[in-house]
Amino acid sequence: MPKLDVYDQSGKKISQLTLNDEVFGIEPNEQALYDVVKAQRAAMRQGTHKVKNRSEVSGGGRKPWRQKGTGRARQGSIRSPQWRGGGVVFGPTPRDYYIKVNRKVRRLALRSALSLKVTEKAFTVLDAFALESAKTKSMVEILSNLKLEGKTLIIMDALDSNVLLSARNIEGVEVTTSEQASVFEIMSAKNLLVTQSAANQFEEALK
Numbered sequence: 001m002p003k004l005d006v007y008d009q010s011g012k013k014i015s016q017l018t019l020n021d022e023v024f025g026i027e028p029n030e031q032a033l034y035d036v037v038k039a040q041r042a043a044m045r046q047g048t049h050k051v052k053n054r055s056e057v058s059g060g061g062r063k064p065w066r067q068k069g070t071g072r073a074r075q076g077s078i079r080s081p082q083w084r085g086g087g088v089v090f091g092p093t094p095r096d097y098y099i100k101v102n103r104k105v106r107r108l109a110l111r112s113a114l115s116l117k118v119t120e121k122a123f124t125v126l127d128a129f130a131l132e133s134a135k136t137k138s139m140v141e142i143l144s145n146l147k148l149e150g151k152t153l154i155i156m157d158a159l160d161s162n163v164l165l166s167a168r169n170i171e172g173v174e175v176t177t178s179e180q181a182s183v184f185e186i187m188s189a190k191n192l193l194v195t196q197s198a199a200n201q202f203e204e205a206l207k
Contacts, residue, residue, distance in 0.1 A: 001025060002118050006125045006196055011145030017125050017196060019118065020203045028112035028119075033183065036109035039099040040184040047095045054079055054087030106183075111206050113186040123192045124148065125199060129156060134165030139173070146193065153189035155181050157197040178202050 002019040019025065054060075060079030067074050081089045117123040124146055131138055143152065151172040156163065159177055167173045176185065178194075178201040186192065194202075 004118070004123065004125050006127050007146060008127050009130065009142045009145065011147070014127060017199065019199065020207050022207045023111050023203050024114050024118045024123075026111050026115045028116045029108050030112075032105050032109040033112050033116075033187065036101055036106055036183045037187060039101045040182050042097040042099050045097045047097050049092040050094055051088040051091030053089070053091070054081060057085065057087045059085070107206055109183045110181075110186075113183045114192075114202060114206075117186065117192050122190060123194065126193055126195050128195055128197070129160060129163050131160070131162040131166055134162045136166055136169045139163070139166035139170060143170075143173070143193075148191045148193060150190035151188065152191040152193055153181070153185055155192060155194045155198045157195060157201050178205070 001021050002025050004017050004019060005013045006015045006017050008014050054077070057079045060077040064075050064078050065072065075083075077083075077086075079086045081087055114123070126146070143149075152174075154163070154167060154173065154175045156175065156177055159175070164175050167175050174185065174189070178198040
């Protein structure tokens with residue numbers, strides 16, 4: 001079972017946490033990670049793209065010239081696709097990019113992502129967040145004490161307004177909960193800063 005040091009906000013090691021092998025010590029399944037990340041990225045797309053086809057553009061009610069005898073190609077409407085200002089053929093229309101992923105695969109991918117971060121030593125456990133007020137300076141100090149640089153995902157058991165407000169102005173730092181953390185967020189972060197209670201929630205939900 002993986003054993004990780006637990007730190008306080010000053011960066012001091014205060015205890016050790018033994019993690020569950022079923023959640024934090026499995027062999028990462030690359031196919032599950034790919035499928036879930038692909039589905040989560042697809043779900044971020046708005047799908048509001050739209051063009052007008054020939055039935056939606058304005059104008060073109062009258063045949064531009066008679067069918068025969070002009071020497072020109074026959075035309076039925078000046079809003080046909082080959083005309084300037086005409087309708088678009090096979091253009092994008094609003095759609096949903098949802099990709100179905102089975103629940104077992106989603107859970108496997110989440111366990112794989114957490115296990116991978118533990119293996120890469122990019123998983124830091126914090127005993128708890130205790131910020132008296134919302135100050136960016138306080139959050140910067142905590143990250144500096146824990147020697148966390150680059151894109152960092154903070155995972156808590158429950159959102160705290162002071163932590164949210166303190167982190168929102170720091171580039172590359174995001175805050176979420178163990179229930180809302182996605183595989184895409186975990187994989188795209190360089191470091192995970194997880195509270196001890198959030199780690200316990202992961203174990204209860206995924207083992």
